[in-house]
Amino acid sequence: MDYKKTGIIDINKVVLPQNWEELTRFFPVIECIEKIPCNPCSWCCPKEAITIQGDITNLPEIDFDKCTGCAICAGKCPGLAIFLVNPNFDEQYSAIIMPYEFRPLPVENQKVTLIDRHGNERGNGEVVKIRLSSAFEKTPLVTVKVPKELIMEIRHIRAIKKSGKSGFRDSGKTWEEQLAQQVAN
Amino acid sequence: MKDNYNIVIVGGGPAGLSAALEASKYTDKILLIDENLKAGGQLIKQTHKFFGSKNHHASERGINIAQELIKSIDSDKVEFLSGVSASGFYKPHTLLLEDKERLYRVNSDKFIFATGASENxxxxxxxxxxxxxxxxxxxxxxxxxxxxxxxxxxxxxxxxxxxxxxxxxxxxxxxxxxxxxxxxxxxxxxxxxxxxxxxxxxxxxxxxxxxxxxxxxxxxxxxxxxxxxxxxxxxxxxxxxxxxxxxAVGLTPSTELLSQAGCDMVYVRELCGYVPKHDKFMETSISGVFVAGDASGIEEASAAMLEGRMAGLKACYDIEKFNRSEWINSISHIEFELKSLRSGPHGEKAVNGKKKIDIQR
Amino acid sequence: MRFLDHPILDFNSKDKKLVSFTFEGKTFNGYEGEPIAAALHDNGIKKLRISPKLKRNRGLFCAIGKCSSCLMKVDGIPNIRTCTEPLKQGMKVEYQNIKGDLPEVMS
The missing domain is CATH 3.50.50.60 (FAD/NAD(P)-binding domain)
Structure with a gap:
């Protein structure tokens, strides 16, 4: 019940494939350990690898053999609780596919700050791919390279803000002041 | 704007819209009113994806669900009035409405109150x-x-x-x-x-x-x-x-109209306030007066949509008995989904609360 | 303050019409049809009312026309719920005198 106090999900409660450290493909890590009324992961999976038996509040079960790592579940999960992990993305790095609904959206090859489940910053990673699909209703999937030893910890990133279109437009000025400013410009 | 309707629905949120949509499958002359300028209630402010099953629009954002519901309602059958408040209910069949200009009344045999909730x-x-x-x-x-x-x-x-x-x-x-x-x-x-x-x-x-x-x-x-x-x-x-x-310290059901109408009201902690007793079809102690959504006890929007459908369906069935097997199919389907939604630890509150206000007919 | 960029919503539509209104005699701008209180917030005005008995400052609380915390005088008419009243070009928005006075001429 610790997660009900802290909000942080214990990875030991999450089902992983056997010998996952050796895998060289993406597989889903479904960080959904509480019974809530929700089942999109089960009906969106084209391979029927994820199932929810009986009541809609039951937890999803996954058959890792059927999964092809398409990541549709990660784009559809309303709780943004599904991540796809490839422990051996290349010789040096693991990679994670995560939903990222924030601005600024990073671009490919951009360096980003890696953040773990506890909100701690754990160095930098590199964005490999951004996937936008209308089926995900504006939830981009971001693939990030992560040091191998951190792959089961990193669950969030922060893109370094670039100048330009983000932040607020602070009105706080009267109509006359704005006009005057326009004239001055 | 007429003054006689088959069904009058107060509140255009998830429950009210679902009630209108369901009822419009079987009858016409339905009036849907909402105090706000836009229909959709709290749905139109929800930018996150909803939980639930495919039938409850799961994995869709609330803003899009509202648009879909509004779009699928046949405007020939459902008249929608925005910016109109319901200010009183008079037995047996009269609802008092007001907009900026005037105070007027509408008559109907069936009323569905999907009046939502207010912030604590x-x-x-x-x-x-x-x-x-x-x-x-x-x-x-x-x-x-x-x-x-x-x-x-x-x-x-x-x-x-x-x-x-x-x-x-x-x-x-x-x-x-x-x-x-x-x-x-x-x-x-x-x-x-x-x-x-x-x-x-x-x-x-x-x-x-x-x-x-x-x-x-x-x-x-x-x-x-x-x-x-x-x-x-x-x-x-x-x-x-x-x-x-x-x-974000909770909501209280907005049940002033139902209380003023004379429905049997009970304070139920699990449902977050005074709520009208109702049967499984959402009909209150006053025959022909229904409740749906947060006004019948605070829950998630997916439950509100199902309750709205149930109320809309029953109101129609009372007006004009349609195909019995279709009726039984539809209600058992909604009942099943509601039960499923309320299973698990997060649904316990609603289940216990609803038990306390159940009317057996 | 308005945000400029959002992952899901887009408020940068060109169809939106900028209008001007006055608040306590000063001219501000906002978008036509949005609640008066939203336009005031954008301009950093959060104090909307003074409570009748204890004269305490009040701001927006419920934003759906239920709580009376945002009642103001608009175009001479008191007790307008500024959280639901749509903004129009040239509106005159003021603090109201406690419970509000009757406008001099009711047409």
Whole structure:
């Protein structure tokens, strides 16, 4: 019940494939350990690898053999609780596919700050791919390279803000002041 | 605008829209009224994806669900009036309406009250200071009009609304100083809490807000630890420099009209206030008067949509008995889905609450 | 303050019409049809009312026309719920005199 106090999900409660450290493909890590009324992961999976038996509040079960790592579940999960992990993305790095609904959206090859489940910053990673699909209703999937030893910890990133279109437009000025400013410009 | 309708539905949120949609499959001359300028109730402020099953529009954003519901309602059968308030119900069949210009009445044999809920407030020093908002108000400002209430927010309440609104504020670029929860446990879904934690937002369980300070607006908030009876523990205060305090401390069913109409009302803690007794078809103690959604007890929008459908269906069946097997199919389907939604630990409250107000007919 | 960029919503539509209104004699701008209170917030005005008995400052609380915390005088008419009243070009918005006075001429 610790997660009900802290909000942080214990990875030991999450089902992983056997010998996952050796895998060289993406597989889903479904960080959904509480019974809530929700089942999109089960009906969106084209391979029927994820199932929810009986009541809609039951937890999803996954058959890792059927999964092809398409990541549709990660784009559809309303709780943004599904991540796809490839422990051996290349010789040096693991990679994670995560939903990222924030601005600024990073671009490919951009360096980003890696953040773990506890909100701690754990160095930098590199964005490999951004996937936008209308089926995900504006939830981009971001693939990030992560040091191998951190792959089961990193669950969030922060893109370094670039100048330009983000932040607020602070009105706080009267109509006359704005006009005057326009004239001055 | 006529003055006689087959069904009059008060409230155009998820429950009211679903009731109108279901009823329009079987009858016409349906009036749907809403106090607000836009239909959709709280749905149109929900930018996050909904839980539930495919039939409850799961994995769709609330804003899109509202649009879909509105689009699929046949406007020849359902007349929608916005900016109209219902101000009184008179037995047996008259509802008093008012808009800016006039006060008038409509008659019908069937009324469905899907009047929703209103935000709670909790006592603390200076809780009336400008900059203290209900969570719904923050959502209205940012998600309907693109205006943020401030730059740094302290959220009070770690139920689903508190967690979701914190996430939505963060999406607008607003900093969240923390989420404060008086109970020892986070009340909302753990997936929502997990998102906030990885976004570096602290959640303070066993804490409550003690005071807000500022000259004209909020400039500072003070929270403190509470014991198991929610009494503040001395010398545990923490201060936050925030310009906004957002209260997500629960909702109360808006049942004034049902109470005034003379429905049997009961205070049910699990349903968060006074609610009308009703049967499984959502019909209250007054025949022909139905309730649906948060007005029948606070739950999630997916439950409200199902309750609305149930009320709409039963009202139609009473007017004009349609195919019996279709009727039985439809109601058992809705009953099954409601039961399924309310299974699991988060549904216990609703199940226990609904038991206390059940009318057996 | 308005946010400029959002992952899901887009408020940068060109169809929105900027209008001007006055608050306590000063001219501000906002978008036509949005609630008066939203336009005031954008301009940093959060104090909307003074409570009748204890004369305390009040701001927006419920934003759905239920709580009376945002009642103001608009075009001479008191007790307007500024959280639901749509903004129009040239509106005159003021603090109201406690409970509000009757306008001099009711047409």
């Amino acid at each position: 407030i909790i006592p603390f020093v200076n809780n009336d200071l400008p900059g203290v908002y209900g969570a719904g108000a923050v959502q209205t400002l940012m998600n309907l009009y693109g205006v943020v209430p401030g730059k740094r927010v302290l959220m009070i309440g770690a139920g689903n609304i508190g967690l979701i609104v914190s996430y939505q504020l963060f999406q607008c670029g607003v900093e969240i100083a923390g989420v404060v929860e008086a109970s020892p446990y986070i009340g909302g879904y753990s997936v929502h809490a997990a998102k906030l934690r990885r976004m570096q937002i602290p959640i303070y369980t066993n804490h409550s807000i003690k005071a807000a300070y500022g000259d004209e607006c909020v400039e500072k908030a003070v929270i403190a630890e509470v014991d198991s009876r929610w009494n503040i523990i001395k010398n545990t205060e923490k201060e936050f420099d925030v310009d906004t305090i957002c209260l």
